[in-house]
Amino acid sequence: MQSMTTRYEDTFADIGTRTSIGYLELVHANPGIDPWLPGDGTRITLPQQHVLPDSPREGIVVNLAEFRLYYYKDGGVKTYPVGVGSEQNPSPLTKSKVTMRLESPAWYPPKSVREEYEASGTPLPRVIPPGPENPLGNYALKLSAEGYLIHGTNKKFGIGMQVSHGCIRMYNNDIKELVFDVPKGTPVAFVDQPVKVGLNGNEVWLEVHRPKEDLDAQTKDRLWKAVMARMDTLMDSNPGLEFQRAAVENAIDQADGIPRLVGERTRQVAKASVESGRKERVSH
Numbered sequence: 001m002q003s004m005t006t007r008y009e010d011t012f013a014d015i016g017t018r019t020s021i022g023y024l025e026l027v028h029a030n031p032g033i034d035p036w037l038p039g040d041g042t043r044i045t046l047p048q049q050h051v052l053p054d055s056p057r058e059g060i061v062v063n064l065a066e067f068r069l070y071y072y073k074d075g076g077v078k079t080y081p082v083g084v085g086s087e088q089n090p091s092p093l094t095k096s097k098v099t100m101r102l103e104s105p106a107w108y109p110p111k112s113v114r115e116e117y118e119a120s121g122t123p124l125p126r127v128i129p130p131g132p133e134n135p136l137g138n139y140a141l142k143l144s145a146e147g148y149l150i151h152g153t154n155k156k157f158g159i160g161m162q163v164s165h166g167c168i169r170m171y172n173n174d175i176k177e178l179v180f181d182v183p184k185g186t187p188v189a190f191v192d193q194p195v196k197v198g199l200n201g202n203e204v205w206l207e208v209h210r211p212k213e214d215l216d217a218q219t220k221d222r223l224w225k226a227v228m229a230r231m232d233t234l235m236d237s238n239p240g241l242e243f244q245r246a247a248v249e250n251a252i253d254q255a256d257g258i259p260r261l262v263g264e265r266t267r268q269v270a271k272a273s274v275e276s277g278r279k280e281r282v283s284h
Contacts, residue, residue, distance in 0.1 A: 001049050001258070008040035013157050019046055020174055022067045022081030022160015027213055028256035050079060051196040051207040051259050054230075059187035060098070060150075062168055064091055065194035066209045066257060067160045069150070069168065071178065080178065082150075083158045083169035091166050091190060096145040098186040101179055104130040105140045110147060113165055137172050139179040143188055150188075151175060162211075194255075195226040197234050204234070204241060204263035206248060210255035223252050240266045 006015070012026040012035035027035050029047040038044060053063045053070065057077070061070045064084050071078045085091035107128040109117070117124045128134050137152020150168040152175040153159070159171050170178070196207045208223055227248065235241050243263035251260045 002046040003043055004046055006038045006040065006042045006044060010038055011036050012038070015044070015046075016081070016159060017156065017171055017173075019048075020080060020171060021046060021048065022083075023157070024067065024160045024213065025081060025257055026160075028210070028254075029258055031256070045258075047256075047258050049259050051198040051205050052077065053191055053193050053196060055189055055191050055193075059189070060182065061189050061191060062091070063196075064093070064190060064192045065211065066196075066207075067162075069170070069178075071182065073181070078178075078181075080170055080174045081160045083153070083161055083163045085164050085166040086162045089165040091164070091168065092145055092148065093190050093192055094145055096143040096148070096188040096190070098141050098182055098184055098188060099144050100142040100184065101182075102136075102140040102142055102149075102151075103179075104138055105134070105136045105149075105151070106130060107134050107136050110165075137175065139172075139175045141175075141179055141182060145188075150178075195223060195230050197227075197230045198259075199234070199238065199265075202265035203261055204243065204265075205259045206251045206262040207257060207259040208251050208255045209257045215253075215255050220252065220255070223255060227252060238265065242266055 004015070012023055015021070016023055016026055023035070025047050026044070029045045033042060033044060050068070053061055055061045057072045059072060061072070062082065063070070067082055067084055069080045069082045108126065109124045109128070114124050132154055135154050136149065137154055140149045140151035142149055148167055150170065152172040153169050158169060163169065194209045194211070198205050206227065208227065210219060210223070231243060241263055247260060247262040251262060
């Protein structure tokens with residue numbers, strides 16, 4: 001987690017582009033601050049710490065609930081904010097693969113998109129060539145899931161939000177880096193995990209995301225159930241965990257995507273685990 005002091009001309013959209021953080025991530029991490037006019041000299045939080053999704057750590061994993069892409073390679077991980085499909089045109093919960101790298105791609109709007117634009121009085125041509133009017137930006141990764149891409153953008157706003165027709169939208173500098181690093185055949189998994197729980201040594205960390213700027217009662221109840229289910233699963237596989245209820249409640253009440261320390265493995269269990277490991281090493 002880091003912070004910065006804003007300049008008078010800054011907006012969250014500008015800051016997100018410079019720091020590779022999504023718009024709603026910045027909004028949720030900085031309650032009470034105007035995202036379009038934070039003001040000169042305002043101290044804001046940059047949420048750059050993340051619990052990894054509960055998913056196989058291979059290839060690309062896109063967690064739609066947090067508007068974030070994870071790329072696993074050589075035992076490490078890179079992560080980038082993304083724009084995802086809107087409620088009317090959601091991104092698919094599916095498994096796919098990278099089939100092709102595209103540079104300066106042309107956009108062939110599908111029939112459904114052309115009909116939508118035509119209904120609004122702004123008809124689209126069948127092909128939009130590369131250039132400033134092309135919404136795919138300068139680079140894209142084509143996926144085996146038909147009609148879906150991971151691509152750049154010609155818009156300044158929209159990364160870290162539900163804005164696309166199902167494709168995954170990235171900052172141009174991010175996709176430029178990713179597109180040359182991802183080989184053909186790389187697996188791509190789309191998941192929807194607003195609640196993530198992880199162990200760091202003996203510490204238990206909880207990260208909770210809300211889908212919109214406001215947190216209504218129905219969404220909060222759904223997050224509570226998801227947290228309880230994740231914690232039950234974690235305790236089944238890691239005996240001796242203890243959670244601090246107040247810390248868990250705070251994480252759900254905020255639902256701001258910031259990881260919080262909410263529990264730990266008891267010292268007795270941790271000590272026994274260490275001693276057991278020592279005996280194993282001695283016996284070998």
